[in-house]
Amino acid sequence: MTRQLILGLAFLLAAACGKKEDKKAEAVPSASAQPAAPAVPANVDLKLLEKLKEIAKTCEASAGRDRINCSSAEKNSLVSSFNRGERSRVKALPTFTHILSSSD
Secondary structure: OHHHHHHHHHHHHHHHHHOOOOHHHOOOOOOOOOOOOOOOOOOOOHHHHHHHHHHHOOOEEEOOOOEEEOOOHHHHHHHHHHHOOOOOHHHHHHHHHHHHHOOO
8 A cells, every 4th residue: 555655656746747837938037036946844855856856757647548657767766665665655755745745
């Protein structure tokens, strides 16, 4: 059950981060305006966060089948690290929560 939850969260992450933005909505910021960096909670694993962002770039969403395909070696390696106990699933939850609630 936990394995399915982690895989489900990873696939949701991929869908949220992999969607393409509308180019019409892009605005050119002025030279004096500096975007503020999004705040990352202290309990978020920054290495895992960056790894998830990289993996999400390789995923493809199938609109008709409501399915996400992430067949990269990096994704398989990350899933295996959870399965082998190298990464704590409980400690990874804040990272998955943060990235799934993120707007980017």
